[in-house]
Amino acid sequence: MSDTAARQQAYWRATLRLTGVLLLVWASVSFLPGWFADEMNSVIFLGWPLGFYMAAQGALIVFLLIVWLYDRWMTRLERRYGMYNED
Amino acid sequence: MSTTPALFRRLGRYYILYVAGFVSLVGLLAVAEQLGLSPRWIGQIFLFATIAIYASIGVMSRTSDVSEYYVAGRRVPALFNGMATAADWMSAASFIGLAGTLYYSGFEGLAFVTGWTGGYVLVALLLAPFLRKFGQFTIPDFLGARYEGHFARVVGVFAGVLASFVYVVAQIYGVGLITSRFIGIEFEIGVFVGLAGILVCSFLGGMRAVTWTQVAQYLILIIAYLVPVTILSYKVTGVPVPQVMYGKVLQDLGVKELELFSEPRENEVRAQYRYRAEEYARKIADLPDSLAAERIGQVQRVTELRTQGAPARDISAAERTLRDLPRTPDEARLKWERGRQDSLTRAVHPAPHAEAHPGADQASRDSVRNNFIALTFVLMVGTAALPHILVRYYTTPSVSAARRSVFWSLFFIFLLYVTAPAYAVFAKWEVYSNLVGSNIGTLPHWVASWGRVGLVKVEDINGDGILQLAELTLNSDVILLLVPEIAGLPYVVSGLVAAGGLAAALSTADGLLLTISHSLSHDLYYKMVNPQASTQRRLVITKSQLLVVAVVAAWVASLRPDSILLMVGLAFSIAASAFFPALVLGIFWRRANKWGAVAGMIAGLGITLYYIVRTHPFFGGNMGDAWLDIHPISSGVFGVPVGFVVIAIVSLLTPPPSAEVQALVDYVRLPDRAGRMREAENSL
Numbered sequence: 001m002s003d004t005a006a007r008q009q010a011y012w013r014a015t016l017r018l019t020g021v022l023l024l025v026w027a028s029v030s031f032l033p034g035w036f037a038d039e040m041n042s043v044i045f046l047g048w049p050l051g052f053y054m055a056a057q058g059a060l061i062v063f064l065l066i067v068w069l070y071d072r073w074m075t076r077l078e079r080r081y082g083m084y085n086e087d
Numbered sequence: 088m089s090t091t092p093a094l095f096r097r098l099g100r101y102y103i104l105y106v107a108g109f110v111s112l113v114g115l116l117a118v119a120e121q122l123g124l125s126p127r128w129i130g131q132i133f134l135f136a137t138i139a140i141y142a143s144i145g146v147m148s149r150t151s152d153v154s155e156y157y158v159a160g161r162r163v164p165a166l167f168n169g170m171a172t173a174a175d176w177m178s179a180a181s182f183i184g185l186a187g188t189l190y191y192s193g194f195e196g197l198a199f200v201t202g203w204t205g206g207y208v209l210v211a212l213l214l215a216p217f218l219r220k221f222g223q224f225t226i227p228d229f230l231g232a233r234y235e236g237h238f239a240r241v242v243g244v245f246a247g248v249l250a251s252f253v254y255v256v257a258q259i260y261g262v263g264l265i266t267s268r269f270i271g272i273e274f275e276i277g278v279f280v281g282l283a284g285i286l287v288c289s290f291l292g293g294m295r296a297v298t299w300t301q302v303a304q305y306l307i308l309i310i311a312y313l314v315p316v317t318i319l320s321y322k323v324t325g326v327p328v329p330q331v332m333y334g335k336v337l338q339d340l341g342v343k344e345l346e347l348f349s350e351p352r353e354n355e356v357r358a359q360y361r362y363r364a365e366e367y368a369r370k371i372a373d374l375p376d377s378l379a380a381e382r383i384g385q386v387q388r389v390t391e392l393r394t395q396g397a398p399a400r401d402i403s404a405a406e407r408t409l410r411d412l413p414r415t416p417d418e419a420r421l422k423w424e425r426g427r428q429d430s431l432t433r434a435v436h437p438a439p440h441a442e443a444h445p446g447a448d449q450a451s452r453d454s455v456r457n458n459f460i461a462l463t464f465v466l467m468v469g470t471a472a473l474p475h476i477l478v479r480y481y482t483t484p485s486v487s488a489a490r491r492s493v494f495w496s497l498f499f500i501f502l503l504y505v506t507a508p509a510y511a512v513f514a515k516w517e518v519y520s521n522l523v524g525s526n527i528g529t530l531p532h533w534v535a536s537w538g539r540v541g542l543v544k545v546e547d548i549n550g551d552g553i554l555q556l557a558e559l560t561l562n563s564d565v566i567l568l569l570v571p572e573i574a575g576l577p578y579v580v581s582g583l584v585a586a587g588g589l590a591a592a593l594s595t596a597d598g599l600l601l602t603i604s605h606s607l608s609h610d611l612y613y614k615m616v617n618p619q620a621s622t623q624r625r626l627v628i629t630k631s632q633l634l635v636v637a638v639v640a641a642w643v644a645s646l647r648p649d650s651i652l653l654m655v656g657l658a659f660s661i662a663a664s665a666f667f668p669a670l671v672l673g674i675f676w677r678r679a680n681k682w683g684a685v686a687g688m689i690a691g692l693g694i695t696l697y698y699i700v701r702t703h704p705f706f707g708g709n710m711g712d713a714w715l716d717i718h719p720i721s722s723g724v725f726g727v728p729v730g731f732v733v734i735a736i737v738s739l740l741t742p743p744p745s746a747e748v749q750a751l752v753d754y755v756r757l758p759d760r761a762g763r764m765r766e767a768e769n770s771l
Contacts (some may be wrong), residue, residue, distance in 0.1 A: 035456065041442070051194070052443070055197035063208050063497060082458075
């Protein structure tokens with residue numbers, strides 16, 4: 001196997017790992033607070049019942065962070081595997 | 088072509104000037120209002136000034152270059168593409184309807200907030216960068232190339248057009264509503280004004296014009312959304328940051344709710360509604376005799392009033408009641424059943440705003456919770472599968488710009504969705520603590536003015552002259568418009584909100600219309616019917632398709648179909664089950680092949696449509712046949728997994744895709760410069 005092909009494979013595996021981890025975070029923040037909302041609502045967070053807060057604001061902030069992190073991390077991966085181009 | 092930094096600076100300058108211009112227009116109108124300019128004029132100036140702005144952007148960006156027309160020349164900077172996507176995404180329903188939905192559904196409505204934002208995580212991680220790398224013009228393009236041939240492409244065109252068309256009709260319908268209710272133009276005329284507004288942007292300049300108009304529309308809609316609630320937050324809490332302050336107000340609202348729900352007069356009114364519901368039930372059971380008795384009673388009443396020489400107003404009111412009586416027993420059954428349902432909902436207290444998954448017993452609470460989760464899932468996956476959103480990521484200069492652009496899209500969408508629950512809470516707080524309990528004779532003037540157009544209704548059922556919560560009806564579209572009035576802001580702010588709603592509806596309609604006409608002209612005509620067509624001919628075909636689709640959509644909207652909101656809800660399930668599995672597996676699973684994809688798309692879409700027909704009363708179904716008690720709006724929750732499973736099984740049973748396709752999969756996974764060369768080749 002040529003060097004480029006090996007490098008491309010390693011890059012893709014790293015991408016998959018990152019995607020998997022972030023998807024896990026996404027799924028837990030999307031569905032767990034909805035499922036346990038009643039229980040979480042007995043906790044007060046910054047004035048909000050926690051279950052309400054998560055669905056109305058907390059999850060949204062985590063989504064933004066995920067997308068931001070993904071971009072940063074992928075740029076790093078591209079640099080590490082020599083595939084990055086300035087636009 | 089890669090003069091991005093210079094382009095970026097120039098665009099930044101234009102849009103800052105534009106915002107300054109718009110703000111001074113609002114300021115001028117505010118001054119003019121103080122000097123006596125009537126609300127009607129303010130509304131119309133907003134309507135025509137904003138449409139004129141969009142039209143001139145459209146005319147300035149006209150183009151006859153294919154790549155410009157389909158994908159804006161692929162040089163839209165990430166930040167601006169983010170704004171354009173946000174405008175494309177946020178429809179009339181998000182802008183006008185969401186605050187009202189949250190007002191009435193409380194916690195359950197948050198499924199829309201999480202669902203419509205969380206979908207962008209899927210877009211970022213699973214689709215946008217890879218579709219950008221693939222770099223063609225439409226979503227069926229990807230399906231056709233990845234799944235070898237026209238079969239997958241045709242299924243894609245069908246599902247895409249189906250989902251987009253109902254959505255575009257709803258947008259044009261929304262334009263008609265906004266213009267007729269808030270600007271005072273007739274509904275049908277409003278529809279055609281909206282149509283003109285949409286066409287001047289998309290017809291001449293395609294994606295390029297639509298992109299720059301959408302950025303302008305985003306700026307107007309976000310200003311219009313944030314201004315009223317920020318001022319109200321300042322008035323109620325002393326801090327002009329509603330997104331942070333409404334938690335405290337939500338707590339106070341919880342206390343207020345308990346107080347209201349135990350108030351004796353409130354309970355008395357609820358009891359009267361319960362009695363009225365029983366009355367309706369009795370009348371329905373006694374049909375047709377009850378209808379005849381009703382008619383005789385009303386005739387007697389009219390004669391009685393006449394002989395007594397009662398005031399003319401009372402007589403004509405009684406005559407009207409007589410005229411409005413149902414003509415046939417069937418009509419009566421329908422009308423009285425509606426009345427019974429309405430009275431029944433008023434007979435019980437609404438659930439407290441923050442309560443999660445309310446229900447009478449554990450089983451109904453579980454059912455509400457399952458539906459909440461299912462709806463969140465379907466809205467997320469549907470977001471990541473709507474073609475008019477995905478094509479926006481074809482327009483960025485590079486793969487990394489596509490990734491960054493998803494971040495900006497989500498950020499700009501976030502600004503609105505994170506504010507919507509604050510709208511609901513502030514409006515509810517004001518209604519519960521100030522409006523309810525006040526004297527019916529001295530209600531604020533907006534109650535009367537919206538009462539005339541049927542958006543607000545007050546009925547003093549117990550005749551005590553005081554407004555109880557159960558006696559007040561607010562149309563859910565009015566919640567957003569209520570906030571400027573409650574905050575005591577001048578009419579110019581209401582006009583601004585109407586302009587924002589219009590921008591939201593027009594921008595979404597533009598994006599959808601382009602998607603439909605591109606699917607028809609590019610995928611059906613150019614790729615399948617006449618691959619030899621010249622560039623010029625392709626553009627002529629696209630533009631004529633655009634015109635036809637737009638006029639048909641406006642015509643359907645002007646018929647005011649009742650079922651339109653229902654269908655928009657279903658569009659997410661349809662798009663999710665048809666596209667999502669095939670697109671994601673096409674990128675992440677090399678072994679997925681033509682037969683698997685076609686079977687999976689048809690099976691997923693089929694299950695979704697079957698479930699809708701099985702459970703939705705509109706198609707003669709009923710919820711008794713539901714699986715796990717899931718409502719038809721979330722039918723995609725069954726279609727999506729079926730799609731994945733069928734693609735996997737059928738792909739494994741049939742031969743793997745060709746070496747060429749496998750090379751394509753490798754190609755889209757990698758972010759390198761070869762992308763540019765390939766594109767250049769393809770766009771020739």
